[in-house]
Amino acid sequence: MIKAPGLRIFVVEDDEWYREFISYILSLNPAHEVKSFASGKDLFKSLNENPDVVTVDYLLPDTDGVSLIKQLKEQNPEIETLVISQQEKVDKAVELLKLGIYDYFVKSDDIKEKLLNAINNIAKNKELKSRLYKLEEEVKHKYSFQNTIIGNSPPVLKIFSLMEKASGADLPVLITGETGTGKEVVAKAIHYNSKRRQAPLIIVNMTTIPKELAESELFGHEKGAFTGAIASRPGKFELADKGTIFLDEIGEMDLQIQAKLLRVLQEKEFVRVGGTKTITSDCRIITATNKNLLEEVRKGRFREDLYYRIYGLPIELPPLRHRENDIVLLSLYFLHNFCLENKMSEKTLSSDARKKLLSYSFPGNVRELKSIIELSALLCPDNEITASGVQLNPQQNISSILDEEKTLDDYIQQILKYYLNKYDDNIQLVSQKLNLGKSTIYKMIKENKAFFEGHK
Numbered sequence: 001m002i003k004a005p006g007l008r009i010f011v012v013e014d015d016e017w018y019r020e021f022i023s024y025i026l027s028l029n030p031a032h033e034v035k036s037f038a039s040g041k042d043l044f045k046s047l048n049e050n051p052d053v054v055t056v057d058y059l060l061p062d063t064d065g066v067s068l069i070k071q072l073k074e075q076n077p078e079i080e081t082l083v084i085s086q087q088e089k090v091d092k093a094v095e096l097l098k099l100g101i102y103d104y105f106v107k108s109d110d111i112k113e114k115l116l117n118a119i120n121n122i123a124k125n126k127e128l129k130s131r132l133y134k135l136e137e138e139v140k141h142k143y144s145f146q147n148t149i150i151g152n153s154p155p156v157l158k159i160f161s162l163m164e165k166a167s168g169a170d171l172p173v174l175i176t177g178e179t180g181t182g183k184e185v186v187a188k189a190i191h192y193n194s195k196r197r198q199a200p201l202i203i204v205n206m207t208t209i210p211k212e213l214a215e216s217e218l219f220g221h222e223k224g225a226f227t228g229a230i231a232s233r234p235g236k237f238e239l240a241d242k243g244t245i246f247l248d249e250i251g252e253m254d255l256q257i258q259a260k261l262l263r264v265l266q267e268k269e270f271v272r273v274g275g276t277k278t279i280t281s282d283c284r285i286i287t288a289t290n291k292n293l294l295e296e297v298r299k300g301r302f303r304e305d306l307y308y309r310i311y312g313l314p315i316e317l318p319p320l321r322h323r324e325n326d327i328v329l330l331s332l333y334f335l336h337n338f339c340l341e342n343k344m345s346e347k348t349l350s351s352d353a354r355k356k357l358l359s360y361s362f363p364g365n366v367r368e369l370k371s372i373i374e375l376s377a378l379l380c381p382d383n384e385i386t387a388s389g390v391q392l393n394p395q396q397n398i399s400s401i402l403d404e405e406k407t408l409d410d411y412i413q414q415i416l417k418y419y420l421n422k423y424d425d426n427i428q429l430v431s432q433k434l435n436l437g438k439s440t441i442y443k444m445i446k447e448n449k450a451f452f453e454g455h456k
Contacts, residue, residue, distance in 0.1 A: 006031030007052040007123055012043050012068075013084070014061050018107070022055060022084070025112050026119065040068045044075075051079060053102075053122055055115070058085035058092070065092070069099050080122050082115070148189040149182060150333045151326030155318040159186070162315045167193040172265075172312030175288040180367030181317040183288040184248060191244040196284055199243030202236045206252045214257045216273045219264070225274025235272065237264060240283040250310070251291035251302060262306045285310060320369060321361040328354050330366065334373040335385075347377055352387040352424065359421035360392050387424065413451055416444060420452070 009026050011034065013019035019036050026034045035051075037043045040063040043054070054072065058065035065083050072079060080102045085092070093104040103118050105111060148163075149156055166173045167190050175183045184203065191201045209217050216225070220235030236245055247253075253261070264270045269280045287310045296302035320327065331349060339346050349357075353376075362368050372390065380389045416434070423429045431438045445452040 006033065007119065007126070008033045008049070009035075009053045009055065009119070010043060010046070010051040011036040011055050012038075012040060012060065013055075013057045014038050014059075015057070018057075022115070025115055026055075028116075029119075032119070039063075040071075043068075044071070047072075047075060050076070052126060053080045053082065053119065055082045055084055058083055065096060066099070069096060069101060073100055082118055084111070148185050150330050151323055152329070153323045153325040155323055156326060159315065159317065162313065163190055163193075166190045166313050166315065169313070170195070170284055172284070172310050173286045173315060174293075174311050174313070175286065175315045175317065176293075177288075177290065177317030178319050178365055179290050180365030181319060182366055183290075183317060184246070186315065186317065187244075187246040187248075187286045187288065190286060191246070191284075194244070194284070196243050200240055201244045201246065202240040202283075203246045203248065204236050205248045207249045211254050211257075214254060215260060218257070219260070219270045219272055220275075220279075221273035222275040225272070229274065232272070235270075237270060237281045237283060238279055241281045242283065244284045244286060246286045246288070248288045249290070250287040251289040251293060251296055253302075255301070255303065258303045258306050262303065262309060265306075265309050319362070320365045324358060327357055327362075327369065330369055331357055331373050334370045335377055338374045338377050344377065345383055347380060347383050347385055350384050350386045353385050353390050355421050356387040356390050356392065359418045387421075413444065413448055416441065417452060 006029070009032055011019060011022050011026065013022060013036065016038070019038065023034050023036045026032055035046070035049075037046070040060050056065055056068055056072075060068065065085070069081055069083070072081060077100070081100075083093075083096050083101050083104045084107060085104065086107050088106045096104055102122060103114075105114055105118075149159060163186060173187070173190060175186055177183055187203075188201065191197060204218070206214070216229075216233070216235065218235050218237055220233055220238055221229050223229060223232045260270070264281070265285060268282060269278050271278055293302055293307050297304045297307050320330075328349070331354070335347055335349065338344070357369075357372075364371075372392065375391060376385045376389050416430070416436075419430045419433055420427075423433070427438050427441055430436075431441060
């Protein structure tokens with residue numbers, strides 16, 4: 001149950017007895033702060049005290065209800081106003097309601113009950129608005145760009161700039177990047193920082209929808225449209241009206257559905273499966289994929305016209321191996337959160353553990369790093385996680401190195417750095433493992449000091 005908060009209420013009434021009567025009724029709730037005024041002029045002298053509610057006699061010695069309400073709304077449109085009149089004038093009541101008053105009452109025997117009900121409802125609405133504001137602030141903080149992507153490397157700073165542009169403009173966004181780079185959280189941040197943030201964000205992962213159900217899932221269906229359609233059901237585009245729809249892994253979408261999607265994006269309307277009624281949807285579209293869509297277009301697996309329709313503002317998320325400066329920062333962030341959420345004592349990473357993480361290329365990107373850190377924290381018996389407590393997949397690491405096009409010298413340096421970290425800078429052991437002379441290793445380290453920083 002919502003507990004109604006106390007309100008600051010101003011009573012404007014020229015009849016002294018009735019002014020005290022209304023003030024008495026409202027003061028029955030000790031949580032309310034009630035002040036009374038005999039004229040509109042006196043009211044506006046104290047308006048800087050920001051009342052929540054003003055009750056106004058329609059006929060005052062210095063003004064009338066319409067003029068007072070207009071002036072009141074101009075100065076502070078957030079104030080709720082209740083007009084109390086000696087006579088029941090429907091035309092005036094309608095005029096005042098159009099101006100934005102909360103309610104209109106006639107001075108009658110049941111005024112006490114009506115007035116208290118109205119004040120109680122206003123108080124509950126105020127509490128609801130306060131809760132909504134707090135929730136919006138929490139969401140805004142949670143999905144602030146800096147809280148969405150942790151890092152300060154140049155690639156991340158570029159992403160922040162693009163996300164800000166995407167949030168301020170109502171156009172399609174195409175997010176690309178490897179699995180685990182954070183495409184969904186970027187989409188959420190864009191939505192919750194955009195003008196559509198109070199409307200729904202509908203997330204659809206195309207890999208989880210069977211081909212034969214995709215049209216129904218996206219655009220809805222009517223009762224009896226197919227076997228099992230026992231009731232009408234709105235689709236994701238219908239649910240996303242006024243908000244945002246995020247189509248993840250759009251590269252997996254069937255060509256027939258691509259054609260239907262293209263029409264929806266062009267016309268902003270569609271028909272449910274088995275239906276005849278045209279439904280409109282004003283929603284923004286954000287898409288994501290880990291595929292090269294231009295290559296998919298070239299191979300005939302993705303429509304070229306749809307590609308250019310969803311392209312809008314492209315945001316390419318860099319793999320974690322291209323954000324080396326952020327690896328330790330992210331590791332400490334995940335470690336702190338994991339310990340906090342699981343009520344564990346704070347843990348840290350030793351220098352050799354950090355060095356080991358920096359030697360790994362993270363084919364699973366940020367998602368993999370988070371899993372590695374959380375497992376390390378769980379298994380670590382002490383407050384410091386050492387290199388031996390960080391479980392990596394060396395075979396996967398070496399194969400992922402070859403995903404990048406580099407010179408042979410660059411590959412040799414990266415492999416050497418990996419083995420130096422793996423065997424704790426034991427030059428003798430690394431020399432044996434790589435069948436490489438110790439003098440050659442020392443020479444490579446000396447000639448590439450910046451790359452081998454921390455190694456002797």
